[in-house]
Amino acid sequence: xxxxxxxxxxxxxxxxxxxxxxxxxxxxxxxxxxxxxxxxxxxxxxxxxxxxxxxxxxxxxxxxxxxxxxxxxxxxxxxxxxxxxxxxxxxxxxxxxxxxxxxxxxxxxxxxxxxxxxxxxxxxxxxxxxxxxxxxxxxxxxxxxxxxxxxxxxxxxxxxxxxxxxxxxxxxxxxxxxxxxxxxxxxxxxxxxxxxxxxxxxxxxxxxxxxxxxxxxxxxxxxxxxxxxxxxxxxxxxxxxxxxxxxxxxxxxxxxxxxxxxxxxxxxxxxxxxxxxxxxxxxxxxxxxxxxxxxxxxxxxxxxxxxxxxxxxxxxxxxxxx
Numbered sequence: 388x389x390x391x392x393x394x395x396x397x398x399x400x401x402x403x404x405x406x407x408x409x410x411x412x413x414x415x416x417x418x419x420x421x422x423x424x425x426x427x428x429x430x431x432x433x434x435x436x437x438x439x440x441x442x443x444x445x446x447x448x449x450x451x452x453x454x455x456x457x458x459x460x461x462x463x464x465x466x467x468x469x470x471x472x473x474x475x476x477x478x479x480x481x482x483x484x485x486x487x488x489x490x491x492x493x494x495x496x497x498x499x500x501x502x503x504x505x506x507x508x509x510x511x512x513x514x515x516x517x518x519x520x521x522x523x524x525x526x527x528x529x530x531x532x533x534x535x536x537x538x539x540x541x542x543x544x545x546x547x548x549x550x551x552x553x554x555x556x557x558x559x560x561x562x563x564x565x566x567x568x569x570x571x572x573x574x575x576x577x578x579x580x581x582x583x584x585x586x587x588x589x590x591x592x593x594x595x596x597x598x599x600x601x602x603x604x605x606x607x608x609x610x611x612x613x614x615x616x617x618x619x620x621x622x623x624x625x626x627x628x629x630x631x632x633x634x635x636x637x638x639x640x641x642x643x644x645x646x647x648x649x650x651x652x653x654x655x656x657x658x659x660x661x662x663x664x665x666x667x668x669x670x671x672x673x674x675x676x677x678x679x680x681x682x683x684x685x686x687x688x689x690x691x692x693x694x695x696x697x698x699x700x701x702x703x704x705x706x707x708x709x
Contacts, residue, residue, distance in 0.1 A: 394415060394456075395453055397440065397453035399452075408665050408666055414433075414437060416619065420592060422610065423608045424593065424610050429599055435597065443470045479555070481547075481562070488538075515534065521552045521555055544575030544579065547568075551582065562595070564596050567579055567583070567598075569598075615673060623696070623698050627696070642656060659677060660677035670689070685705075
């Protein structure tokens, strides 16, 4: 099943004993069938909170304002039963840790049969046949033997492939890959990137790829949203973001990408400063304390969302100033 995804004025806060943590604030994104959307930013910027909200898997202490719609339905207004059906049938999430994605005491085959619990039209033998075909599709050879294996008998890369296969077995309209290569070594990372690149050619749903790895985003995505401290600060097509970034944070993020340096460095570049305290977000621009282009309004006035082209936006005072 395919459909459109949109978040409008989405805010998420976590109620804690130290006060409310405003993890997302006034986020607007959209995605359409056939698109691969990248969400990028440093750790703690709200990427995982955003996609967890999309999958309706936020913890009990989370509070949502705004709207996340899937096929025109506001996900936050669905009851618990409909939410479970949605996750099992229309929305699938591939987590960032393949080492803990599966039950260690059940075989891979038994767990992938359970992933298809909503397919009451299929018998167990038919479900196992689908599993074997899907494992082959994600590049796992000798599928029958692997189905009899336990998770600890597979490498990290193979477990991540199995996790992707598990998600695809549900025939989702929305596939969310949350840091799908973080826990893998460089060789396995390259294999998973290649797998996702192959899948996008034949998958007509929406794929959301969350990563702090700019190379992954550049290789896989059509459009990118750059997040900082719970806000989308820039968004646009991949070429625009990587070759004509306008927000100072996006520019700084790209300047720190190790792939841009061909000579040996004694020390990798970093962005000075640190993320703001999200229990008390700044009243002005969230990036102002770290920005070398900040001027007076940045400290007190929230920056506007500037439309730079039909598909390129940036939330910054500086882009409106000559």
